[in-house]
Amino acid sequence: MSSIEPLTLDVREELRNGGEPLPRIMAAVRELKDRQPLRLLATFEPLPLYAVLGHKGYSHSAKHLGEGDWEVLFSPGAEHGVTASPVNSPSPGDDREEWPAPGTFIDNRGLGPPEPLMRILDTLEHLGPGDVMQAINERDPVFLYPELEARGASIRVDKRDDGVYLLIRRSAA
């Protein structure tokens, strides 16, 4: 553990307003002093960030603060590369292979049906072959599964207190 006081960045307000906090997060990372950790406050567990900062040599530890608030501590130096996803309850028939960390995230909480479905399928269309996206829904998306199947995409579902966490992978072909 680093003894240096972490730099705290709170992007919850921005996320709730539908903003794009990645530039601010990257700016904060550039400002970090040597061996200084980053303490990030978000409205969900930001899986795509693990990939981004993992590549820059940061490891992460996430904590659910309740009420949908998350605290993630990014510490430098511990590990390199992409970490395994914590959303790891493969659906039946899943080959349990390791997926790449998601590069795209959409938060569908607060949206009525069928908007979450529309946004996921729209986003999926913009992924590269074999890429993974993360989405958080209010409800188990029963209408989504057959659509993903028809498109050759796979899904991993994790029902949590603050929403249904989905990892969706576009077919590699």
Added chain:
Amino acid sequence: MISNRLSRWTLSFFGCALLNFIAAQALVIAGVSWPAQSWAAPGTLVAVHLLTIGWLLLLMLGALFQFVPVMTSKMLPSQNAALAALVGVEVGLLGMICGFVALGQGLPGLAHCLPVGGGLVIVGVLIATADVAVPLLQARPLPLPGRMVLTALAFLVAAITLGLLMTFALTIPLLAPYFAPLVGGVGYHILAGLGGWFTIGAIGVSYKLLPMFMLAPEERGPVGHGVHYLMAAGFAIALAAGLTNLWYGSVALQALEFAGYALVVAGIVLYLFDVVRLYRTRKRAAIELHNKAAIGAFAMFAIATLLGVAFIASGTLAEFLPVLIFVLLFGWLSGLGVTQLYKIVPFLTWIGRFGQSLGRGPVPRVQDLVAERRGAPWFVVYFAGVAFAAPALFGRGPDLFRAGMVITAAATLMLTREYWRAWRGYYTARQSATAPAPTRFINKEIPR
């Protein structure tokens, strides 16, 4: 494909149901039915069965064919069964209408239309019941809405069985002596149908539909189960005690019947309390029109419950029963029906039409299929018509009542036009499609 998850015949059920609803209202307005005619007049029997079998039953079955697979994540055993049920119920209903008219006109040659038509309706209902009961019985765990629908289906079978036995008593001389007491028990046929089947079924479906579109917690906890058990036990006790009382009259059975009603009232109060809680804990700030308008139906349900308690307490239930039945049929059940159709029709239309093109270019939103400003006034008019007609029944003013029905029927016609427009894409054609959804945390820094 999403379209595989669509019930192919649900919109046909809704179309037939609306036509029957409009026909029933036309009969009342034309004065060939109660209250201008007596309760037993053929015109009344035709209007009542158009309303209950033609409108509410087809509406509910059509909705269940769509929602049971969503509730249970299981497919229906057969889509064709839905079509068979629709044809059976609608043709059977026409046969029953024929039979009622024959009874009134003294045409014994056509009298068998009634049992034959009724038999067809029963075959249709049993096919539908089996088709939706299979996934409900297979689902583990079965959520509350599904449990309530199963309970409601049991009361549906009870209601049609009672109706059939009554028909035997009226039309088959050989059987008449055995079932004669039942002829005086029409009230229990109504209780099983209107209460056990339609009301418990509507509450069950509302427990799925309301949270789904308002993003309120679907888990209703002990309150939701309390509503279910109180109403199921209440209606079952009242029915069993009341029916037994027809053969072996006793004060104790009467008391038991009223104990059943007390449980039902407790269940309704708990449900209405839970509906308020549901609206208050919703996550979507804006309430869509169909759920705003549904508040009118819940208010009518509360009014009907108050009226029922007042009538029982004052010993005037027999005298004012028509008022109670009218408010329940038109205010509560039909009211909930016309409001929820305003969402279900565009939703199903949207999935059927745009499901396959999702993610492959811009598509309209579901809300783009309706124009809420055009629909909203007609919900006000609908409930205003019911509120105007109901008091007229106290004063036995058939003309005032019919005036109220004209208002309600006008609103029904205009709302039907709005459903039609949603289905035809009338409003979508006038709007541009929305841009693709925004995404966040798009990571362009990792090389693929």
